[in-house]
Amino acid sequence: MKKFYSFLLALALLTLSFANAAEWHVTTLEELNNAWTNYVSGDTIFIAAGTYETIGNLSVTKSVTLMAESDALSMPVLTGVQFIYGQPCSFEFNGLEVYCDAVGAETTTGKYFLQAVDANLLNGTIPQIIIKNANIHGFGRGLLRADNSTNMATITQLQIENCLIWDMGRNSVGYSTLGVKTAKISNAVIINSTFYNSPNGTWNSEDTTTPINFLMENCCIIKTTSSSSKLIITNKTKAGSTYTVKNSIISHSYDDTSDKMQLKFADTADEPNVVCNLENSILGINFKDPKIIGTLANNTEVTVSSLAYDYDNMTITTDPNTVKNIGDPRWKVNEESTGLTKNSFENIYAYFDGNNLRVKNLPLNSTVDVFDVAGKKLFSLSKINAEINIPVKANILIIKVFSNEGSRIIKVLK
Numbered sequence: 236m237k238k239f240y241s242f243l244l245a246l247a248l249l250t251l252s253f254a255n256a257a258e259w260h261v262t263t264l265e266e267l268n269n270a271w272t273n274y275v276s277g278d279t280i281f282i283a284a285g286t287y288e289t290i291g292n293l294s295v296t297k298s299v300t301l302m303a304e305s306d307a308l309s310m311p312v313l314t315g316v317q318f319i320y321g322q323p324c325s326f327e328f329n330g331l332e333v334y335c336d337a338v339g340a341e342t343t344t345g346k347y348f349l350q351a352v353d354a355n356l357l358n359g360t361i362p363q364i365i366i367k368n369a370n371i372h373g374f375g376r377g378l379l380r381a382d383n384s385t386n387m388a389t390i391t392q393l394q395i396e397n398c399l400i401w402d403m404g405r406n407s408v409g410y411s412t413l414g415v416k417t418a419k420i421s422n423a424v425i426i427n428s429t430f431y432n433s434p435n436g437t438w439n440s441e442d443t444t445t446p447i448n449f450l451m452e453n454c455c456i457i458k459t460t461s462s463s464s465k466l467i468i469t470n471k472t473k474a475g476s477t478y479t480v481k482n483s484i485i486s487h488s489y490d491d492t493s494d495k496m497q498l499k500f501a502d503t504a505d506e507p508n509v510v511c512n513l514e515n516s517i518l519g520i521n522f523k524d525p526k527i528i529g530t531l532a533n534n535t536e537v538t539v540s541s542l543a544y545d546y547d548n549m550t551i552t553t554d555p556n557t558v559k560n561i562g563d564p565r566w567k568v569n570e571e572s573t574g575l576t577k578n579s580f581e582n583i584y585a586y587f588d589g590n591n592l593r594v595k596n597l598p599l600n601s602t603v604d605v606f607d608v609a610g611k612k613l614f615s616l617s618k619i620n621a622e623i624n625i626p627v628k629a630n631i632l633i634i635k636v637f638s639n640e641g642s643r644i645i646k647v648l649k
Contacts, residue, residue, distance in 0.1 A: 236373070237541070239583055246558060256277035257281070258279050259274060259281065259612070260284040267519050272568035277298055278299055279300040281303070281308075281610075282307070282313075293318050294321045295322075296322040299326060300328075303330030305565065305604065306447055309426045310459070310642070311331070312332060314334055315335055316333060319353070320353050320356060321353050322359070323532070324362075324364075325362045325363040327363070329366075330368045330637060334372045336374070336375060336402070337373060337526065343375040349364070351390070354386045357386055359592060360389045360390070361390045361391065362391050364390060368398070368642070370400045371403075375405055376405055376406055378400060378412050379393075379412075379413050380410070381414065382416035382439075387419060387603065388419070389444075390419065390421070393420055395428055397607070401429075401432045401433065404433050407435075411464070411469070412430060412437050412438070414431055421446070423440075424452075426450070426452045428455075429457065430619045431457050431458060433459045434461040435459070436465030437456055437459055437460070438468045439469045445473055449476070450479050452480075453482050453563055454562065455483065455551075457485075457546070458487045458489055459488065460495040460496060461492065461495065464489075464495050465495065466497045467485060467496060476510070477510040478509070479512075480516050481519075482514065483516045483562060484517045484519065484566075485517065485518055485561040488541045495523075497522070499527075500527070501528060510532050511530060512531065512534075513531055516535075517537045517538075518538070519539060519553075520542055539555065550570075556569045583636055584645070585647045586647060591626050592605070592623070592626070597619055597638070599638070600635055600637040602615065604637075607631070613627065613632075632647045633646055633647075
């Protein structure tokens with residue numbers, strides 16, 4: 236009975252926290268710093284379009300969401316910032332661009348986007364780290380650090396969705412972009428994202444104590460890893476783990492060498508009680524033989540004899556040129572996009588049909604956030620294709636659509 240009352244108390248505190256959650260709307264660096272200093276757990280900080288320069292280190296000690304303002308017609312940009320966990324809590328970063336080193340910088344700094352190595356993390360669990368609809372680049376070591384040998388973070392859910400991540404690891408190529416070496420991660424989901432032009436490895440996990448469900452789907456990893464880096468993907472194993480790479484394209488190392496171009500799903504080829512899957516994916520140029528370490532339960536590799544890419548125009552061509560509908564939907568593969576074209580994205584429209592809100596011509600895997608005229612979020616829908624049709628009570632709505640092709644603001648009046 237004591238445990239039951241403890242559970243009810245915890246539930247009540249959690250409910251109270253969300254009930255008291257506030258929204259901060261910032262337009263200047265001063266307002267952003269004030270919001271960060273004073274927010275309470277569960278708050279959302281909305282950031283207006285613009286550039287917020289040389290922010291510095293921000294300590295994450297309470298659950299928080301940082302998100303582009305609903306009417307931001309361009310992606311807000313944060314520079315010189317590094318988020319550092321001080322306490323176990325959730326962190327969401329949505330619709331923003333962030334960098335430490337400017338594009339083309341000759342001198343790089345040994346920074347991460349997010350660090351999770353504080354001793355306090357030993358005493359709790361990070362429920363969620365969610366990074367979506369973001370452009371992240373110019374961090375000299377990586378995007379995420381959870382590699383301390385004594386302060387091992389426990390993370391229930393790590394989610395990276397609809398992100399462009401490039402120019403990572405040039406300061407220290409021995410660190411992977413996702414350097415989660417000692418983290419105890421239960422679920423890792425990386426979808427609709429591109430990792431590009433980085434001399435370090437992409438994923439490094441060496442924990443053997445926690446079963447993990449790892450999914451990489453609809454991703455492109457292009458021109459990454461080098462002779463001094465970790466492998467593209469490194470996993471050690473715990474019985475009960477599942478690793479899946481699906482509908483993805485991995486090709487070209489940073490320096491045209493092949494010794495680190497491998498996917499290590501398991502410690503050995505015969506690791507028991509670990510399921511490894513490669514489904515409808517291209518393992519292209521510069522790969523080392525064997526391409527995969529670990530026995531595959533499913534292997535439907537799409538074999539190509541050549542692969543060329545143009546990052547600026549987001550195009551990939553292969554031989555044979557019959558390969559279609561694979562990789563991050565931003566890319567056009569053999570002249571065919573896996574999502575809708577940018578022209579069709581401009582044609583999204585919304586209207587009221589009686590008491591129902593209808594939004595049409597949505598690109599593949601859209602996220603639709605709906606706000607009332609005061610800026611209060613009414614609801615959010617993810618992984619939407621083509622259209623939504625849902626009842627709402629408000630007469631004036633502001634709709635923000637995130638997709639692999641960008642973001643769009645629509646105002647609708649009944």
